[in-house]
Amino acid sequence: MKTNKQNPDFLCIGVKLLKWFSVHGRDLPFRKTDDPYKIWICEIIFQQTRIQQGLNHYHRFINRFPDVQTLAEASSDEVLLHWKGLGYYSRALNIHKASHQIMENFGGVFPQEYDDILSLKGVGKYTAAAVHSICFGGHLPAVDGNFYRVLSRIFADDYDISTTGAFSHFSSLALLMMPLGKAGEFNQAMMDLGSEICRPRNPYCEICPLNADCTAFQLKKVHEFPKKLKKIKPTELQLQYAFVQHGDHFLIRRRNESSIWKKLYEFPTEIDEKYKTYELDSTEIKHKLTHRNLTVIIRHFIIKSQEEFENLAEEGGFHIVDYEQSAAKSFPKPLENYLKIRFEK
DNA sequence: AACGCGGGGCT
DNA sequence: AGCCCAGCGTT
Numbered sequence: 001m002k003t004n005k006q007n008p009d010f011l012c013i014g015v016k017l018l019k020w021f022s023v024h025g026r027d028l029p030f031r032k033t034d035d036p037y038k039i040w041i042c043e044i045i046f047q048q049t050r051i052q053q054g055l056n057h058y059h060r061f062i063n064r065f066p067d068v069q070t071l072a073e074a075s076s077d078e079v080l081l082h083w084k085g086l087g088y089y090s091r092a093l094n095i096h097k098a099s100h101q102i103m104e105n106f107g108g109v110f111p112q113e114y115d116d117i118l119s120l121k122g123v124g125k126y127t128a129a130a131v132h133s134i135c136f137g138g139h140l141p142a143v144d145g146n147f148y149r150v151l152s153r154i155f156a157d158d159y160d161i162s163t164t165g166a167f168s169h170f171s172s173l174a175l176l177m178m179p180l181g182k183a184g185e186f187n188q189a190m191m192d193l194g195s196e197i198c199r200p201r202n203p204y205c206e207i208c209p210l211n212a213d214c215t216a217f218q219l220k221k222v223h224e225f226p227k228k229l230k231k232i233k234p235t236e237l238q239l240q241y242a243f244v245q246h247g248d249h250f251l252i253r254r255r256n257e258s259s260i261w262k263k264l265y266e267f268p269t270e271i272d273e274k275y276k277t278y279e280l281d282s283t284e285i286k287h288k289l290t291h292r293n294l295t296v297i298i299r300h301f302i303i304k305s306q307e308e309f310e311n312l313a314e315e316g317g318f319h320i321v322d323y324e325q326s327a328a329k330s331f332p333k334p335l336e337n338y339l340k341i342r343f344e345k
Numbered sequence: 346a347a348c349g350c351g352g353g354g355c356t
Numbered sequence: 357a358g359c360c361c362a363g364c365g366t367t
Contacts, residue, residue: 044362048350048352048360048361048364049353087350088350121364121365122365126364144362145361201356230347231358260350290350347366347367348365349364349366354360354361356357356358
């Protein structure tokens with residue numbers, strides 16, 4: 001465990017940050033608790049997710065799964081349902097697996113050691129440091145996108161944040177200014193400063209508590225940091241679906257565990273050609289994801305005969321649901337929108 | 346080291 | 357249209 005690596009000049013910056021945080025820190029629900037379970041859940045939910053976007057999901061999740069035991073006893077279906085709309089669905093599956101790890105390996109008590117926390121599915125170096133420092137007094141920086149941005153600007157540091165070494169590079173810088181015994185507050189203070197003041201674009205440098213210490217600001221080069229060379233380039237993906245309708249009922253199946261929308265529900269990808277006379281029309285939906293440009297083509301079939309509808313479901317191994325039920329299923333966004341158009345126009 | 350993985354907000 | 361967000365697991 002790294003300790004006491006402070007540098008007096010830099011430590012002064014950390015103290016200023018803590019002072020700013022004590023006055024201007026955000027009033028967030030998970031700041032009111034020291035329950036490691038809740039802190040863990042909130043850290044997972046807010047990976048790559050803005051606070052505003054995930055806040056309702058956090059409340060619903062904690063309300064339904066208030067502790068590790070409740071979560072471990074729930075079905076993965078229900079956990080996924082509570083993740084609906086958040087994205088990065090493997091997080092939900094990992095949380096569920098981790099709850100079983102806690103039950104089996106740690107007797108149902110959330111582990112206190114850094115290495116044990118890190119051993120949980122879905123918990124990486126960032127999350128382990130965050131939970132360990134906030135709940136158990138650990139002295140490690142929780143280096144996330146905010147750390148990259150704030151630290152690269154303060155030190156006018158052009159280390160490429162898209163490389164593997166960025167985490168340890170900025171960890172070392174953070175350790176220089178992290179006051180002993182205050183890591184939990186320091187980590188949250190960095191997040192708030194990064195989100196409220198030292199924003200990616202149009203930062204409020206004029207009111208930043210650290211602007212006198214910020215090299216990039218002094219050089220008027222804040223916009224040059226952080227440096228990031230690797231760009232994500234979306235690839236094209238086309239999906240074909242059969243929306244098979246009988247009254248307000250239709251067919252669904254489960255996606256597999258590969259590719260996008262892991263284990264969410266979807267329409268059948270194809271049906272036997274003998275039903276093609278029932279095809280009414282076809283809809284094309286364009287949908288942009290971070291890593292994919294999707295083209296979703298949905299052929300609409302209407303089956304009049306109940307018997308034929310049930311046979312079709314039987315043959316393909318599909319589930320029959322109605323629209324009201326479907327609202328309770330975890331559908332990917334484009335399919336959910338398609339349903340709304342079909343049933344609520 | 347590189348890649349896959351969502352959805353939403355902002356400029 | 358592009359960028360970023362309380363990152364992690366897999367290959």
